[in-house]
Amino acid sequence: FNMIYIPGVGEIPISVSDIENGVVGHTVRFVGSVTYVLKNLGVGDIVGIRGPYGKPWPLNDYVGKDILIVAGGIGLAPLRTVIKEILRNRGKFGKLTLLYGARTPKDLLYKHELGSYCNAPNTEILLTVDRADETWRGHVGVVTKLISKAKIDPERTVAFVCGPEIMMRFTVIELAKVGLKPNQIYLSLERRMRCGVGLCGHCQMGPYFVCKHGPIFPYWFIKKYFEVEEI
Numbered sequence: 001f002n003m004i005y006i007p008g009v010g011e012i013p014i015s016v017s018d019i020e021n022g023v024v025g026h027t028v029r030f031v032g033s034v035t036y037v038l039k040n041l042g043v044g045d046i047v048g049i050r051g052p053y054g055k056p057w058p059l060n061d062y063v064g065k066d067i068l069i070v071a072g073g074i075g076l077a078p079l080r081t082v083i084k085e086i087l088r089n090r091g092k093f094g095k096l097t098l099l100y101g102a103r104t105p106k107d108l109l110y111k112h113e114l115g116s117y118c119n120a121p122n123t124e125i126l127l128t129v130d131r132a133d134e135t136w137r138g139h140v141g142v143v144t145k146l147i148s149k150a151k152i153d154p155e156r157t158v159a160f161v162c163g164p165e166i167m168m169r170f171t172v173i174e175l176a177k178v179g180l181k182p183n184q185i186y187l188s189l190e191r192r193m194r195c196g197v198g199l200c201g202h203c204q205m206g207p208y209f210v211c212k213h214g215p216i217f218p219y220w221f222i223k224k225y226f227e228v229e230e231i
Helices: 033-039 073-088 111-118 165-177 219-226
Strands: 002-006 010-014 016-020 023-026 048-050 066-072 096-102 123-129 157-162 185-188 216-218
Touching (some): 002 023, 016 073, 066 073, 066 165, 073 111, 157 165, 165 219, 185 219
Parallel strands (some): 066 157, 096 123
Antiparallel strands (some): 002 010, 002 048, 016 023, 185 216
């Protein structure tokens, strides 16, 4: 992630959602004063960026494995680089499964890309929304309900999960039901990161700092803290 700074307004952490030809992309949800100003900036306006900070998804540790991605809402943004990397190097990895849920069809991110993912070899895409409209023909319900519908081989699968924390809590429960162990699951955590280097303490979770030791954690590593609400 990078820290994005608006002079005179503030600074916020935003995950990297794209890296192409030396250009770094961020997907921004417009909530709060900093993102409101970002929304109204034009070409040539100045913002401050420092980073990158934190640990990335350990994709290269799982060459040859099936990769299961479970994302909720804006949680697809930090996983977009993982999907693109797998599709660029399709022969290096096994099956790619994407389970993605949003509140409504209008809230689905990267709609133009989701269709192309469906056409990729050895790839399964399942989408769901909490509230359908008259145009929606897909699944309706929370994203965790898709886990039992997907074709998952627990012996060769690693799961990358990102979304609202309550969604991730139920996701790890459902993944356990289909045979995935804590060392096969990685979570992206979100806390109020300020400094980005583990000094200010705003993002502390137990003995760990999300900005420094994360934001990507193996589930086994933070299991006892993650299962306690409000930590």
